[in-house]
Amino acid sequence: MKNSGMCPKCGSTDIIKVLNRNGWDFITSSWLLGLGANVRLARYLCGKCGFSEEWAQSADDIEEIRASYPNA
Numbered sequence: 768m769k770n771s772g773m774c775p776k777c778g779s780t781d782i783i784k785v786l787n788r789n790g791w792d793f794i795t796s797s798w799l800l801g802l803g804a805n806v807r808l809a810r811y812l813c814g815k816c817g818f819s820e821e822w823a824q825s826a827d828d829i830e831e832i833r834a835s836y837p838n839a
């Protein structure tokens with residue numbers, strides 16, 4: 768949805784970029800992932816079917832996630 772602007776589940780182009788309480792375009796969601804690291808994720812929500820997806824905001828964030836799952 769981030770790149771296509773279209774929901775992969777239902778094909779809707781009604782995509783909402785979810786903002787956090789501070790109006791930023793990402794959420795810091797160590798609690799969501801169960802991680803010790805603070806990782807910034809942008810969330811996109813389909814306005815038709817409710818499907819959502821999250822994207823790490825940087826290569827550093829991806830590496831933080833990788834380091835949190837050493838056996839994956």
Ligand SMILES: [Zn+2]
Pocket residue numbers: 774775776777778779813814815816817818
């Ligand atoms: Zn959808």
